[in-house]
Amino acid sequence: MAQMIKGKTGEWEIVVGMEIHAQVIANSKLFSGASTAFGASPNSQVSMVDAAMPGMLPVLNKKCVEQAIRTGLGLNAQINKHSVFARKNYFYPDLPQGYQISQFEHPIIGTGTIEIDLPDGSSKNIGITRLHLEQDAGKSIHDQHPSKSYVDLNRSGCALMEIVSEPDIRGAEEATAYISKIRMILRYLETCDGNMDEGSMRADVNVSMRKPGDELGTRAEIKNVNSVKAVQQAIEYESRRQIDLLENGGTVDQETRLWDPDKMETRSMRSKEEAHDYRYFPDPDLLPLDVSQDWIDEIKKTLPELPDEKKHRFIKELGLSTYDASILISDRQRADYYEEVTEGRDSKMAANWIINELLGILNKNGKTIIDSPISTKQLGGLIDLIANETISGKIAKEVFVEMFISGKNAAVIVEEKGLKQVTDTGAIESLIDKVIAENPDNVAAYKAGKDKLFGFFVGQVMKKSQGKANPAAVNKLLKEKLS
Amino acid sequence: MNTLTNLTIDKALDGLKNKEFTSVELTQAHIDMMEKHNNLYAYITETPEIALKQAKASDEKRGTGNEIGILEGIPLAIKDLFCTYDVQTTASSRILEGFKPKYESTVTTNLFNNGAVMLGKTNMDEFAMGSSTTTSYYGNTINPWRRKDDLNQDLVPGGSSGGSASAVSAQLCMGATGTDTGGSIRQPASFCGISGIKPTYGRCSRWGVIAFASSLDQPGCFARSVKDNALILQAMAGHDPKDSTSANKPVPNFAAAIDGNIKGKTIGVPKEYRVDGMPEEILKLWEQGIEWLHDAGAKTVEVSLPHTHYALATYYIIAPAECSSNLARYDGVRYGPRADESDLLDMYEITRAQGFGDEVKRRIMIGTYVLSSGYYDAYYIKAQKVRRLILQDFLKAFETCDALITPTAPSAAFAIGENENDPIKMYLNDVFTVPASLAGLPGMSLPAGVDPQGLPLGLQVIGRPWDEETVFKVAGVIENLANFTARPQILL
Known part of the structure; x- marks a missing residue:
């Protein structure tokens, strides 16, 4: 369902494509043995390779390749058995080698598709163009000294997966649904923790405008979009900016823009004259990457049930609404919780209790389902008391709150407080x-x-x-x- | 003449074994020679303390009767492109002045594990870019050989590993490491009257070797005999998981291959190497080499390597392309001198302008150009395709022969300053060595004769991939028959 924006000259369609950088879950970096743990003191996780000392050579971390393949399978994508690492050359202090090792012409993952869930309960397919592996850069820190900048290389060389979508996304709502779904899939697969606030997932958003039915317009690439909310805000701002330009006789420059979350605006990062020529070429320090079908099959066997499969099963086999199913599958622990509760019980009743009561009270208390004080067994016990008419639904809500606070079983609370239903x-x-x-x-x-x-x-x-x-x-x- | 420094490694190992002398004595003799001939500027950094310490440890190890290394107690020189722990490593560049790595290259580690003693770090062309060792920030190395007619004229030792070649030739070490990207071992070996081998690409680890052109760079060695080279290479080589391009193949016993028997072997003579304007004495030496092979019972056949003509042009696209990227890390941010500029771009530009010499800058610019969008396909991709054809030429030739014989260089050593203003002429020095580099093949140069000025000339033996054994075997036979006994004037 395309999101249209009304301008002076009529309706505009927002066309969005996204590049998501997801840090790979692996103990060590893409080409070195240094640790990837978050939050260590600056420059404490830097090998000679990461610091690009003279004569150092990269050695590919097989775990990262496995994670990329896993992710590719989760995105229903083509796994390329032959891929090539290339150098992307540019100078920056937090890029010690003077080039980023990435994949250019021959990425490890080709085209795929994912399904996004929209607030109105409908779904839509979004095409994945490719996924490739690349090194992360370090971090420049500009606010520690009046005239100098500092560089922290802990992140330098960590493995990233860059997931590129087709320009299939229409508007901010679909974009947030897309990034949420990608994050969900990565978390199900355990290939990226998806923590945007720690920088382990970041997005570049390409936005262009067109009149419905027209060719694609010129796009601007927005960088530094580091939360789901920012994705929405940046697209809303940028689409307005472009419409204003286009409707006042201007043109959109193909350029890179930066999202400023404080000023809530995008602004130009570099002009065309400074546009980089990255001089990509195959990295001669690394052999082309060839993976066997056997290995791919082995990885495939270890894949969990993915969110969309789960959602369709919940709808089809358990009779849940699309809305309820979408909420329950949105993270793997939540779905597991639900499945344990609903085992041998009414599936809709179990879904209602989790969605309406448990998630609400958890949210109010700043908790997630993993740290729920009410276990699946306990919630099941409560539902059983309603089902066998020991208590009414209304009383059950009271009991539920008490369970959340005290951690006691429902039956105990009902007994202690004499809440047993009167049927005499x-x-x-x-x-x-x-x-x-x-x-x-x-x-x-x-x-x-x-x-x-x-x-x-x-x-x-x-x-x-x-x-x-x-x-x-x-x-x-x-x-x-x-x- | 100092008898200890006159020995081959092979003989010195016997002497050490028979307790005729100690490694400390052998090492001290070389340290004395280094001092005596320090005006050759063969070394950038001399490490006599380290050498004597290693020699003493080696003598002690020998005394215990424990298992000893292939090069136990043998003093060697190390090209300053190999990172050596806590010892200044410069690649002859100002941009690495004072740089002391906190790691040891795999090749030097292997050598030390095999008992080798390090006398110091030898001079070279800056970042191994050159054929004369005149592009070093630390000054020119001088060839110990001189023209009969002009004993005052300093000659170049060739390059890029000129310091190592000069040091081996002048007996300032018993052998030395080098690296060869387009001829940087073979051409200086030829210019200095010694032998040197570049093994198959992937035979020796590049880990800890400062990169020039990664797909071509290959460590190798110099010595005063073919067998000595076999011993050093044996000690250097082997699979290294830290270098993805290092081959997981067993290292054969190279010295054992030198058995003098090439009966029934077929040696190819590539017709395209008969280039216009090749000096008469080089042609003659080549023919002499072919005759020696016949004398030893081998057959020779003419073979064709039709893409030879494109090799230099191909090389001067691929090598600069890789170097332009490999040298990006020298930005003044983490090590080496940094220009004191407040603006980042100024800092980069001035640091690199001051840190790199002209030849390095020239190649960075060529490389940057050929990788630029719009030129990449026309230059880099095309060059990669031609490189593939050059390899196929060799593989086809090897269907009819076991090894190739060619001259090593188109001339004897030239004077310092000659060719200086003509990069193309300088690049032509590598015309016979570059094709094997592009194909990743093993190649060895050995001294086989002298020119009318008494300067040494080398012949090159090129082998199949991973067949250094045949290269050593054939080179051993030529060495025997050539009986090259000439020595540089300074040793007489």
């Missing part, structure tokens, strides 16, 4: 008799045709039972008594 018709009848006796006017009005008052009587009876009366029984008996 005699007890309920006497409560009804009391209510009828106390409200003669309302009884008369009801009998005279004011049907709406029925709810009032139910409420009064429930109140007298302190919520414990079985609602169905109350309804039934009340109807009989008032007729």
